[in-house]
Amino acid sequence: MIRxxxxxxxxxxxxxxxxxxxxxxxxxxxxxxxPSGMGKSVTLKHMVRLLTPDSGRVMVGDDCVSEAxxxxxxxxxxxxxxLFQSGALLQWLSAGENVALPLREHTNMSDxxxxxxAREKLRMVELEDAFDRAPSDLSGGMRKRVALARAIVxxxxxxxxxxPTSGLDPVTSRTVDELIDHLRKQLGITSVxxxxxxxxxxxxxxxxxxxxxxxxxxxxxxxxxxxSKNEVVRGFxxxxxITRRGxxxxxxxx
Amino acid sequence: xxxxxxxxxxxxxxxxxxxxxxxxxxxxxLGRRQRSExxxxxxxxxxxxxxxxxxxxxxxxxxxxxQTGLELRRFGLQQNIGTAVTVVMxxxxxxxxxxxxxxxxxxxxxxxxxxxxxxxxxISALEIMSINPVRFLVTPRLLxxxxxxxxxxxxxxxxxxxxxxxxxxxxxxxxxxxYIDNAQLxxxxxxxxxxxxxxxxxxxxxATTACHQGFIATEGAVGVGQATRRTVIIxxxxxxxxxxxxTRLFYR
Numbered sequence: 001m002i003r004x005x006x007x008x009x010x011x012x013x014x015x016x017x018x019x020x021x022x023x024x025x026x027x028x029x030x031x032x033x034x035p036s037g038m039g040k041s042v043t044l045k046h047m048v049r050l051l052t053p054d055s056g057r058v059m060v061g062d063d064c065v066s067e068a069x070x071x072x073x074x075x076x077x078x079x080x081x082x083l084f085q086s087g088a089l090l091q092w093l094s095a096g097e098n099v100a101l102p103l104r105e106h107t108n109m110s111d112x113x114x115x116x117x118a119r120e121k122l123r124m125v126e127l128e129d130a131f132d133r134a135p136s137d138l139s140g141g142m143r144k145r146v147a148l149a150r151a152i153v154x155x156x157x158x159x160x161x162x163x164p165t166s167g168l169d170p171v172t173s174r175t176v177d178e179l180i181d182h183l184r185k186q187l188g189i190t191s192v193x194x195x196x197x198x199x200x201x202x203x204x205x206x207x208x209x210x211x212x213x214x215x216x217x218x219x220x221x222x223x224x225x226x227x228s229k230n231e232v233v234r235g236f237x238x239x240x241x242i243t244r245r246g247x248x249x250x251x252x253x254x
Numbered sequence: 255x256x257x258x259x260x261x262x263x264x265x266x267x268x269x270x271x272x273x274x275x276x277x278x279x280x281x282x283x284l285g286r287r288q289r290s291e292x293x294x295x296x297x298x299x300x301x302x303x304x305x306x307x308x309x310x311x312x313x314x315x316x317x318x319x320x321q322t323g324l325e326l327r328r329f330g331l332q333q334n335i336g337t338a339v340t341v342v343m344x345x346x347x348x349x350x351x352x353x354x355x356x357x358x359x360x361x362x363x364x365x366x367x368x369x370x371x372x373x374x375x376x377i378s379a380l381e382i383m384s385i386n387p388v389r390f391l392v393t394p395r396l397l398x399x400x401x402x403x404x405x406x407x408x409x410x411x412x413x414x415x416x417x418x419x420x421x422x423x424x425x426x427x428x429x430x431x432x433y434i435d436n437a438q439l440x441x442x443x444x445x446x447x448x449x450x451x452x453x454x455x456x457x458x459x460x461a462t463t464a465c466h467q468g469f470i471a472t473e474g475a476v477g478v479g480q481a482t483r484r485t486v487i488i489x490x491x492x493x494x495x496x497x498x499x500x501t502r503l504f505y506r
Contacts, residue, residue, distance in 0.1 A: 050378050074384040088379035090371075102383045104287055 001026045001158065001190050002047055007056035007066075008214075009042060016042045018214030020056070024158075029184050029191040031205035033198060035236070038211045040194040041085070044160050047192065048080050049073055060158075078106075081151030081189075085163040087143040089135040095146045096122065096131035102154050121149040125179060141172035145179065152183060159183070161193040165200050177203050198240045202226065210236065269466040272388055273458070276396045276465075279389040283397060291390075295398030299360050300406060306355050311410040314351050315339055315417030323426040332426045336436030339418030344445040345505075348411040350497055352403060353456035357489035361464040364395055365485035368468025369478035377469070387469070396461040403457030404450040411449070448504045455500065456493050463489045 002024040009017040016039040024030045032040050045051040046058050049065050058066040063076045089098045100118040103109055109117075122128045125145040135143055144164060151159055161180060165173035181204045184191045195201055201208050201222070208225045210218040212232045218225065226242065228234065283292060322338040368391060371377050380387050415437065422428035428436075464485045471481040 045378075048382050050381065077382055077384050080382060082379065082382045084375045084379055086374050088375040090376055090379075101385070105383065105385050 001061060002192070003059040004043070004046070005057050005059065007046065007053045007058060009039075009046070009051060009053055011042070015214050017046075017053070020215055022209060022216045022219065024190060024192055027188055027190055028206040029181070029193065029204055031193045031195060031201040031208045032211060033195055033201050033208060033236070034211035036196065039214060040196075040211055041162055043211065044082075044162055044192065044194050047158075047160060048077055048082060078154065079157045081154065081156035081159040083144065083148050083151045083159065083161045083164055085166060087135070087140075087147035089143055089147055089150070091135055094132050094134055095127065095138065098135065098146060099150045099153050101150065106154070117153060118149075121153045122146070124152070124183070125149045141168050141176065144168070144176060148176075148179065148183075152187065152189070155187070156189065158190045158192065161191065161195075163195055164193060165195060165197050173197065173200065174203075180204050198237065198242055202242070265466065265470070268470075269462050272392060272466055272469070273396070273462045275388045276392040276462075279386070279393040280397065282389060283393040288394065291394040292397055295394045296402055298363075299356065299398045299402040303356055303359050303406065304409075306359060307352060307406060307410055308413060310351055310355055311348075311413035312417040314347055314410075315343060315414030315419075316421045318342055318347065318414070319418035319421035320425065323422060323428070327426060332422075333428050333432055333436055335418060335422050335426060335428055336433040337440040340415050340437035340441045341445055343411050343414040343418075344441060344449045346449070346497070346501065348407045348414060349403075349449045349452040349456060350493065351414075352407045352410045352453060353460065353493045354490065356399070356403065356406065356457070357460045357463075357493065358486055360399065361460040361485050361489050362482045364461070364464035365468045365471075365481045366478055368465055369471030369481040372469060372471050373474050373477060392461070392465045395465060396458065399457035399461040400454055401457075403453040403460075407450060407453035411446075444504070448500065452497060452500050455496060459492050459496065460489050463492065
């Protein structure tokens with residue numbers, strides 16, 4: 001579905017992606033994890049052409065997003081929904097208006113129909129009551145859920161999640177994880193999740209990709225990932241008290 | 255030095271490109287779903303600046319009347335302050351003072367809002383939703399400022415002239431009627447029109463500068479602060495220079 005082919009991206013004096021290859025399969029949930037500054041969000045931004053590779057290309061199905069322009073780029077982007085790390089809700093619009101925005105801008109639906117769909121998506125993230133509330137009146141977790149409702153309101157094929165649980169308490173984080181998992185299973189959406197929270201990654205990922213020095217050093221299913229012999233992966237797992245004996249055991253003992 | 259000049263030239267080019275793009279989107283902005291944003295911006299630009307403009311306009315006229323009146327009185331010509339205040343307000347001080355206030359209040363607010371949207375990824379979110387940020391943000395603000403600046407300038411002119419009349423009547427022994435008669439004798443319609451043209455151009459300058467500075471904001475809150483500061487400085491300078499050039503163009 002999404003394919004990175006030998007992508008290199010230099011930001012400042014550093015190659016954030018360096019001959020990067022990776023594939024996201026149709027309908028799967030691929031979690032990209034790794035330490036801060038290793039190019040997770042940069043990878044995500046390449047998928048929707050918020051960044052352009054210095055070399056190599058990024059394919060979305062048969063479309064080359066890294067070379068698309070104008071209407072072609074709009075068409076490719078319309079296949080995506082994106083949940084930004086901060087939620088990126090427009091502050092002067094209510095939660096409902098934020099969710100309705102893509103429909104208002106790109107469809108000829110009546111106002112009534114748009115409101116009905118916006119409410120329906122807000123109901124899916126259990127926030128229908130927040131329709132008229134301003135983003136500034138919502139908690140961090142609620143803002144992310146509203147942003148998620150906006151990301152899926154146009155029924156995209158692919159949803160990208162940039163650090164969906166960052167800044168949230170553990171209970172809310174698990175709620176957001178469940179929501180992502182539920183939406184993927186319910187709507188059959190291909191999901192790409194960027195996170196450094198391995199508990200989330202193991203819970204929602206079909207496969208987990210570990211980024212290090214501009215490359216994917218490990219891409220495997222959670223069960224294999226947890227048993228990986230790769231040093232970078234092991235270090236990352238152990239830093240979050242996750243060992244081969246089970247994700248929670250050692251963390252609880254400590 | 256050379257690098258700074260190149261960066262300024264690049265900024266100027268980007269601003270003009272953005273202005274051209276925003277102008278292309280004008281017909282779309284008047285469509286049913288975008289119209290409300292234009293009205294919001296008209297309200298923000300016009301109504302919310304009225305308080306400061308009222309005070310500044312009245313005192314500008316009063317200061318003009320007092321300064322010129324005191325000098326003219328030495329030659330027994332104080333009855334001419336009606337012309338002096340009216341012509342200066344219509345041609346120069348009306349649009350100029352209005353533009354300075356709007357640049358400092360509305361322009362800086364636009365730069366802060368757009369800059370915050372950039373650093374909090376709201377602009378990226380618009381791009382992903384295939385919503386052109388220039389059409390969505392710049393065009394309504396450009397239209398609102400271009401329309402509202404001449405209206406605010408008329409308001410400034412009226413208050414400034416009235417302030418001058420007040421000073422004339424209370425401190426220079428020039429009656430209200432004599433002040434108005436004198437003003438009507440020498441002030442021309444051209445003075446009003448040139449002033450309104452300036453106001454229109456200044457509105458475009460403020461909107462373009464503010465939006466451009468907002469769009470190029472980086473580095474979080476510090477970047478937003480810098481964008482706001484640069485907006486006020488650049489807008490002030492461009493307003494001064496363009497004000498002179500337009501005066502030179504119409505009064506030789």
